[in-house]
Amino acid sequence: MTVPLLKVDNLAVEFGPKANPIRVVDGVSFEIPPAGAVGIVGESGSGKSITSLSILRLISEPPGRIVQGRIEFNGVNLLDLPRSEMPDIRGRDIAMIFQEPMSSLNPVMTIGDQIGEAIKLHEDMPGEKRRERVIEMLRLVGIPDPAGRLDSYPHQFSGGMRQRVMIAMALVCNPKLLIADEPTTALDVTIQAQVLDLMHKLRRTLNTAVLLISHDLGVIADVCERVVVMYAGRVVEEADIRSIFRNPQHPYTRGLLQSIPKLDDDRDRLYQIPGSVPLAGSVKKGCPFYQRCSLRIDKCAQEMPPMFSFGPDQRAACWVTAGQADAKAKEVAL
Amino acid sequence: MTDSIIRVEDLGKTFRSGSSLSLGKPADEVRAVDGCSFSVNHGETLALVGESGCGKSTLGRLLLRLIDPTAGKIFFENTELTHLPAGRMRDMRRHLQMIFQDPYGSLSPRRTVAQIIAEPLDVFGIVRSRRERRDRVADLMNQVGLSPSFMDRHPRQFSGGQRQRIGIARAIAVDPSFIVADEPVSALDVSVQAQIINLMQDLQRQKNFSFLFIAHDLAVVRHIADRVAVMYLGRIVEIGPKKQIYGMPQHPYTQALLSAAPEPDPDRKARRIILEGDVPSPKRVPSGCSFHTRCPIRQDICSVERPPLREVATGQLAACHFANPFPIPVAKAVPVVPA
Numbered sequence: 066m067t068v069p070l071l072k073v074d075n076l077a078v079e080f081g082p083k084a085n086p087i088r089v090v091d092g093v094s095f096e097i098p099p100a101g102a103v104g105i106v107g108e109s110g111s112g113k114s115i116t117s118l119s120i121l122r123l124i125s126e127p128p129g130r131i132v133q134g135r136i137e138f139n140g141v142n143l144l145d146l147p148r149s150e151m152p153d154i155r156g157r158d159i160a161m162i163f164q165e166p167m168s169s170l171n172p173v174m175t176i177g178d179q180i181g182e183a184i185k186l187h188e189d190m191p192g193e194k195r196r197e198r199v200i201e202m203l204r205l206v207g208i209p210d211p212a213g214r215l216d217s218y219p220h221q222f223s224g225g226m227r228q229r230v231m232i233a234m235a236l237v238c239n240p241k242l243l244i245a246d247e248p249t250t251a252l253d254v255t256i257q258a259q260v261l262d263l264m265h266k267l268r269r270t271l272n273t274a275v276l277l278i279s280h281d282l283g284v285i286a287d288v289c290e291r292v293v294v295m296y297a298g299r300v301v302e303e304a305d306i307r308s309i310f311r312n313p314q315h316p317y318t319r320g321l322l323q324s325i326p327k328l329d330d331d332r333d334r335l336y337q338i339p340g341s342v343p344l345a346g347s348v349k350k351g352c353p354f355y356q357r358c359s360l361r362i363d364k365c366a367q368e369m370p371p372m373f374s375f376g377p378d379q380r381a382a383c384w385v386t387a388g389q390a391d392a393k394a395k396e397v398a399l
Numbered sequence: 400m401t402d403s404i405i406r407v408e409d410l411g412k413t414f415r416s417g418s419s420l421s422l423g424k425p426a427d428e429v430r431a432v433d434g435c436s437f438s439v440n441h442g443e444t445l446a447l448v449g450e451s452g453c454g455k456s457t458l459g460r461l462l463l464r465l466i467d468p469t470a471g472k473i474f475f476e477n478t479e480l481t482h483l484p485a486g487r488m489r490d491m492r493r494h495l496q497m498i499f500q501d502p503y504g505s506l507s508p509r510r511t512v513a514q515i516i517a518e519p520l521d522v523f524g525i526v527r528s529r530r531e532r533r534d535r536v537a538d539l540m541n542q543v544g545l546s547p548s549f550m551d552r553h554p555r556q557f558s559g560g561q562r563q564r565i566g567i568a569r570a571i572a573v574d575p576s577f578i579v580a581d582e583p584v585s586a587l588d589v590s591v592q593a594q595i596i597n598l599m600q601d602l603q604r605q606k607n608f609s610f611l612f613i614a615h616d617l618a619v620v621r622h623i624a625d626r627v628a629v630m631y632l633g634r635i636v637e638i639g640p641k642k643q644i645y646g647m648p649q650h651p652y653t654q655a656l657l658s659a660a661p662e663p664d665p666d667r668k669a670r671r672i673i674l675e676g677d678v679p680s681p682k683r684v685p686s687g688c689s690f691h692t693r694c695p696i697r698q699d700i701c702s703v704e705r706p707p708l709r710e711v712a713t714g715q716l717a718a719c720h721f722a723n724p725f726p727i728p729v730a731k732a733v734p735v736v737p738a
Contacts, residue, residue: 108588223677253450254615255674258659262673280589283661306665324593325663326622328645334600335593335622341558342588357590 068140069096070241070274071120071159076134078115078124080346086132087346090115093134093300094372095293097242102268102275104289104306106282106321110345112298113278117244120276121159122151138242157187160235164247166227170219176203177215180234187238202233205270206263225256232263236271246278261287282325286310294318297343297353300372304379314373314381314390317354352382360385403438404476404577404609405462410435411470412457429681431457433633435471436708439577444603444610446620446641448656449630450678455613458630459579462611463495464488475577493523496575500582502562506554512565513550516540519573539568543598560591564598571602581613596623617660621645626714629653632681632689635708639715649717652690688720696721 076093079086090112097103107113118124120136122143136143138158143151155161163169171179180199184190190198196215203211206229219227228248235243245264249257261284268275277288285292285306292309294302294317302315313319323336340357352358352365364384372380373387381387412432431454439445447455460466462473464480473480475491483491496519499505506515513536517526526532537547543564554562563583570578583599584592600623603610614620620627621641628638629652637650648654655672674693679685685692691701700720708718 108590225677253678254617254659255450255655256677257661258671258673261661262671281661282589282663286663286665287661310663310665321590322663324590326593326596326618327664328618328621328657328660328662330622332622335597337593337597338590339594341560341591 067098069137070099070101070139071097071276072135072137073116073120074135074137076116076119076136077132078112078119078129079132080129088132089129089298089345090119091298093293093295093298095291095300095303097274097276099241100268100272100274101291102277102289103291103293104277104279104285105293105295106279106285107295108280108342110297110342111295112345113295114246116295117161117246117276117278120244121155121161122148123161153187156183156235156240157238158240159242159244160238160240161244161246162228162231162235162248164250166224166231166251167219169231170227172219175216175218176222176230180230180237183234183237198237199233202237203230205267206230206233206236207259208233223256225252225259228252228256228260229263232260232267236267236273239271240273242274242276244276244278247280248277249284250279250281257284264288282310282322294321297348298345299353299369299382301354301383302379302381303372304375304381308376308379312379314375314379314386315354315383316358316360316386318381320357320359352384402440403474404441405611406438406474407462407471408436408474409471410458410461410468410473412454412461412466413469427682430633430684431681432461432468433684435633435635437628437635437638439609439611441576442603442607442609443625444612444623446612446614446624446627447630448614448617448620448627450615450656452632452678452681453630454633454681455630456581459497459581459611459613462577463492463497463579465497489522493519493573494576496570496573496578498563498566498570498578498580498583501586502559502566503554503586505566506562508554511551511553512536512540512545512557515554515565516568516572519569523573525573535572536568539572542571542602543568544594558591559587560594563587563595567595567598567602571606571608574606575608577609577611579611579613582615583612584619585614585616592619599623617657629656632679632684634689634718636690636719637715637717638708639712639717643712643715647712647715649711649715649722650690650719651694651696651721653717655695688718 074094076090077088078090079088081087093116105113119131131144177199180202181195184195184198200211208214208229222230249260252260279285289306291305293300296317302318313322320338324338326335338357351367352370355361355365362385370382370384372382374380375390410432411434414429414431416427435458449455461468516536516539517532520526520532520535526535536550540547545561545564584595587595612623624641627641627644628635631652637653648657655674658672676693679692687702687704688706691697706718706720708716711717711722
C-alpha cells in the first residue's frame with residue numbers, strides 16, 4: 066500500500082462561542098494518494114468547503130477553530146506546525162483555486178506580476194527566468210499569446226480565462242496537491258468543458274494530485290478516482306468512483322444519484338428526497354440523514370452510525386445497509 | 400385555428416449604452432435578442448437553453464413585456480401584446496406569470512408569505528373578503544407543499560426550496576395560462592431541485608398551463624421540456640422536439656453544448672467537442688453566422704452569409720449552412736410549387 070500524500074484523520078471544526086459551539090465538520094477522514102484525484106461531493110452546509118479550507122489552515126480564527134484530528138501531508142501533521150510555517154506550504158506544496166476567479170485575483174496587479182509573485186515567495190529565481198516561467202505556465206493553461214498578456218489586468222480576461230490564470234498561478238511552483246473548490250461552477254458549460262479538459266491535461270503532464278470539491282456529480286465523475294460524500298458535516302460514504310455510481314451504500318448517496326436528471330433517462334418523475342438539508346451543526350444526536358431517510362430505523366435516531374466497510378474500496382455510515390450487507394460489512398476505523 | 404398560446408415574430412431587443420457620456424463616439428449597441436420567431440403551444444413546455452449572455456433571460460422578459468422589444472411582434476392567443484397600452488397589458492398579466500431564479504432576491508423580505516402570495520389576488524380583484532383571501536392562500540400553499548400554518552411567517556424563515564415554492568404559489572395564484580420560469584432550480588441544492596421539478600410538472604398537469612422554461616442545465620431540460628430552443632448570441636440557432644434535439648442535434652453549437660455537459664457516470668467519459676475560445680461579446684457579434692468564430696466545421700461562407708433557420712427534420716429547425724437535412728420520405732417528396 067502506498068503512503069498517502071494527504072491523510073485527513075478524524076477532523077472536526079467548530080464555529081461560534083466555545084461554550085456553545087456549532088460543529089460544522091465532524092469526524093471527517095479520507096486519504097489522497099500521490100497523483101490521485103479525490104472528490105468531495107455535498108450540498109450547501111455539508112462542510113465540504115470548510116474541510117478543504119482546514120487543510121491549508123485557512124479557517125479564520127475566531128470564529129472558527131479546528132478542535133480535533135490530524136491533517137498529515139507527506140507524513141507531517143500540518144496542525145502541529147507553527148502558524149508561521151503555513152505560508153511556506155501554501156502555494157509550494159499545496160495550492161488552492163476557488164469558485165470565483167474574479168474575486169480571487171488582485172484587480173490592480175497585472176497577471177504576470179500575480180503569477181510571478183507566487184514564484185518570488187517560494188523560489189529564488191532571477192527576474193528574467195521568472196518571466197519565462199510565467200509565460201511557459203500561461204501557455205500550458207492555454208492562454209493565447211502568453212507573452213503579450215503578461216501586462217494585462219484580470220478585468221481584461223473572460224471568466225474562463227481568469228480561471229485558467231488562477232490555475233496557472235496555483236501550479237507555477239509545482240505543488241504536489243491542488244485543492245479546487247467548485248472550480249467550474251461559475252462557468253458556462255462549454256467553458257467548463259475547456260477547464261475540465263485542461264485539468265486532465267495538467268494532471269497527466271505535472272502529476273499533481275487533486276482534491277476537487279463540487280456539488281456536481283458530473284464534474285466529480287469526470288475528474289476523480291475516489292469520492293467522499295459529505296452530509297451535514299460528516300462523511301456518509303467514501304468509495305472508488307465506480308462503486309459510488311454503480312453500487313452506492315448510503316441512502317443519501319442513493320437518493321442523490323436518483324434525484325438528478327440524466328441526459329439519457331426517460332423517467333416521468335424524478336426521485337425526490339423529502340425535506341431539506343439541515344443547518345450545519347443542528348443534528349446533535351444520531352444519523353444526520355435520519356429525518357429524510359427512507360430506510361431509517363429507531364436506532365438511527367439515537368446513535369450515529371460508524372463507517373462500515375463494504376468491500377475493500379467502499380465505506381458507508383449506515384446501520385441499515387450495513388445490516389443488510391451483514392457478513393461483508395464490518396465496522397472500520399480509518 | 401392555431402395551437403399556439405404565445406407566438407413571436409422576428410422579435411428583437413437592442414440595448415444602447417454609453418451614448419450620453421462618450422461624446423462623439425457612437426453609442427454601444429448590444430443586440431441581446433435578434434430576429435427570434437417561435438411559438439409555444441397550449442399545455443406545452445418549451446425550454447430555452449444557452450450560455451450566459453445569450454439573451455435567454457431577456458427573451459423571457461420580452462414575452463411578458465417586462466421589458467419592451469425594439470423589433471418584432473408578440474402575440475398572446477389572438478391578441479397582439481407588442482403595443483398594448485399599459486392598462487390593458489396589466490389585465491393580460493393575469494394570464495402571464497413569471498417564476499424567478501433567485502428565491503432569495505425575488506421575495507420581499509418585509510412581507511409575510513400570505514401577503515406575497517395574495518398580492519396578485521388583490522391586484523386582479525379575485526378575492527372579495529379577507530376570509531376568502533386567507534382560504535385561497537391556504538389552498539395555494541397546500542398545492543405547492545407548504546403548510547398553511549406558516550402563512551404569517553417571513554421569507555427569511557424558509558429554506559431556498561421552500562422559498563421557491565412560495566414563488567410558484569404566487570405565480571399560479573391567478574391561474575395563468577402561460578408561465579415563464581427563469582432558471583427556477585439552478586440556485587437550489589441537488590436534492591431539493593428534484594422536489595421543485597416534480598412540483599412544477601404536477602402543477603402543469605393539473606392546470607394545463609404552458610411553460611417557457613429557461614435553463615442552462617441540459618439534463619434538467621431534457622427531463623421537463625417538450626420542445627427545446629437553443630440560443631447563441633441573441634439568436635435561436637436550433638429549435639425542435641426534445642427527442643430530436645437530444646438524439647440528432649443538427650447545429651454544431653447544439654452538438655457541442657450537449658457533448659460538453661459532464662455526465663454523472665464514470666463509465667461515460669465524454670467524447671467532448673471542445674469549442675475554442677469564449678462566447679464573443681454581444682456588442683461585437685461576428686459577421687455571417689455568429690457561431691463561425693468557434694465552429695469546428697466552419698467554411699468560408701460562414702463568415703459572410705448568415706444561415707437562415709430552416710427545417711432540417713419534421714418540426715426541427717436549425718440555422719447552419721451545413722446542417723444535414725434528413726432525407727425526405729418518398730411519400731412526402733411531392734414536387735414543390737415554386738412560390
